[in-house]
Amino acid sequence: MxxxxxxxxxxxxxxxxxxxxxxxxxxxxxxxxxxxxxxxxxxxxxxxxxxxxxxxxxxxxxxxxxxxxxxxxxxxxxxxxxxxxVEGENPxxxxxxxxxxxxxxxxxxxxxxxxxxxxxxxxxxxxxxxxxxxxxxxxxxxxxxxxxxxxxxxxxxxxxxxxxxxxxxxxxxxxxxxxxxxxxxxxxxxxDRPDIVELCFTSREGATDFFPDNILNDYTNSDSTPTTLKNPVISEDAFSRIIRVLRHTGKTFERTPAIYSVHNDLDLRNILVSNLNTHFVGKNNKDIFYRSGKTGFNVPIYSKATFKGKCLSWQCEEGFTYTLSRMLDNNHWHSCKMVLIVFNRTEADFKELLKIITQNFSSHPYQVQLKQLSTANECHALMHTANDHNRRHEVYMMVFNLYFGKDFDSPYLNDAERKFFVQN
Incomplete structure (x- = not known):
């Protein structure tokens, strides 16, 4: 020894x-x-x-x-x-x-x-x-x-x-x-990094007012990127208003889980995108938010996202971590704003599930800084990508409870009821 x-x-x-x-x-x-x-x-x-x-x-x-x-x-x-x-010890x-x-x-x-x-x-x-x-x-x-x-x-x-x-x-x-x-x-x-320019959104006429601003630049969703393009970044104010719309829509889901829990993630994503485009408008009355993949949505600027969203139904910790990692590794602009929306469909103990999800979010390997929030079902952090620790993005996570217990009467017919009415 x-x-x-x-x-x-x-x-x-x-x-x-x-x-x-x-x-x-x-x-x-x-x-x-x-x-x-x-x-x-x-x-x-x-x-x-x-x-x-x-x-x-x-x-x-x-x-x-x-x-x-x-x-x-x-x-x-x-x-x-x-x-x-030493007191208590024999010399x-x-x-x-x-x-x-x-x-x-x-x-x-x-x-x-x-x-x-x-x-x-x-x-x-x-x-x-x-x-x-x-x-x-x-x-x-x-x-x-x-x-x-x-x-x-x-x-x-x-x-x-x-x-x-x-x-x-x-x-x-x-x-x-x-x-x-x-x-x-x-x-x-x-x-040498492209100059950053903030993107601000204009509220659509007749929509709920979320502190309207004017759009600063006329960007289009083109496949070719100009060599002189500055780096577009969603402003903090615009990001805050996007979160408000998503939060309001998610709370609507939670208020009537019997109606919304039957929809898959793709359907819920489509509802969220529709609500966002109802509130915000681009140049010439064009939509700002676009659907991406099966359950994603984004704000594309010359084929790269300056904002990214993703809908995910909770299944396991590994799937949550994998989805968040993939969001950070995909094609996007520097300082891209991101929102991960998680739906609970299976867990009766929502409070316990929130603890698990929050722990997984805060301990994610790409974590840089966790920001404090007052709500239990939301988290906000600064994260880097897998291959570039200096490329950092704001990531906002929201968890909504769509669990619908069997002790509630569903407004929809079950399989046995459908067969009965078809046969009669």
Whole structure:
């Protein structure tokens, strides 16, 4: 059994993990820069700022202020460590000894003191305790030990520490080259991305008023994409009004489950799309929302979706996760808004089902940020796609209860009743 060296320096985690986490955070940092600041700042200044923010400050020791305390007597355990009484425990066989504490001030990133470089000794560095801005070690020996031996032991330890710092410096130097390249690439990627323009919808005349706006651009559902097209994104206000219409329609389904539960997902999707096009209108009185696939619907701009919806009857957790993943992986514009509408047809305990669905939604592998909502049957999150963690989309999930218990009288004929009337 290998002895565990819990207090050894440079032995708790791999330095490569810390550096890789910094590397992977660069693109989100670039995306987080406000648009006005990003456009007004030169690439050179942005690179310099991000390099400074993400540079790992290496450990340096203040060797001129290394302090070796006065030697004092102590009780020493058989393992050669100073004894500190523990209430309720009998002391082991103790012997007289002497102890001296050494403190070494340092500056730099504290994480490096416990991080293992790519080159390292098997059990890590010497055993020291990290206390604030210094590392501390007690050197213990028998009562009549030569004090000079403590100094020699410390010098040996300190030489080993410096060796570790040199290995870390090699890893960090290689990382800094990758870091600068990643920053330059991330800035260039954002610069080259098509400009974003918000799409706002106009309410149809005579429909329920959901804060009407004017359409900003005349986009058409063409198969050919102009090379100068800006990236269309549904505005937050328009997305909010779409959610309101879908919520109102879904609540209508729930109020009369006996009527709507007999319809399959395709029929319910068609009703939702019809209601959306009843409320919102495009240029020349054209519909905005279109049916897509068996149970999907979208707002297509040059054959790519800027909004996507999907209807799904709950069957199992695996099917839910698969459907959500497929929604995120299909063809769509950057920052596409998405709505997943889930219908419960089979589970009598709707509250328990909501817990299961919400847990699966919040723990989805593409999850980036879960946003808080006040309603139990709705969730809102920011998610990325499978192949591009920097391509993120707003996903809104709504769950409606269409469960229709057998203790209710159905307004429709069953099979036996149909046969009776046909035969008679």
């Amino acid at each position: 290998v002895k565990e060296h819990k207090n050894n320096l440079f032995n708790s985690c791999n330095l490569s993990i810390i550096l890789e986490n910094i590397y992977n955070s660069i693109m989100p940092q670039v995306e987080a820069i406000p648009e006005k600041e990003f456009l007004a700042t030169s690439d050179t200044d942005l690179v310099a700022k991000l390099v400074q923010l993400n540079t790992v400050e290496q450990i340096t020791f203040d060797e001129e202020n290394i302090r070796m305390h006065t030697i004092s007597t102590c009780k020493m355990t058989p393992s050669g460590k100073p004894y500190f009484p 082991p066989d103790l012997q007289e000894g002497i102890v001296v504490q050494v403190e070494v001030p340092y500056s730099g990133d504290k994480r490096l003191l416990v991080s293992r470089p790519s080159m390292n000794y098997k059990h890590g560095g010497p055993s020291f305790t990290i206390k604030g801005d210094r590392i501390v070690k007690d050197y213990v020996g028998p009562l009549y030990s030569d004090p000079a031996s403590f100094k020699a032991h410390f010098k040996s330890n300190f030489t080993k520490i410096k060796k570790y710092l040199s290995w870390q410096a090699q890893d960090i130097a290689m990382f800094e080259k990758r870091l600068r390249n990643k920053i330059v690439e991330s800035i260039a990627e954002r610069r």
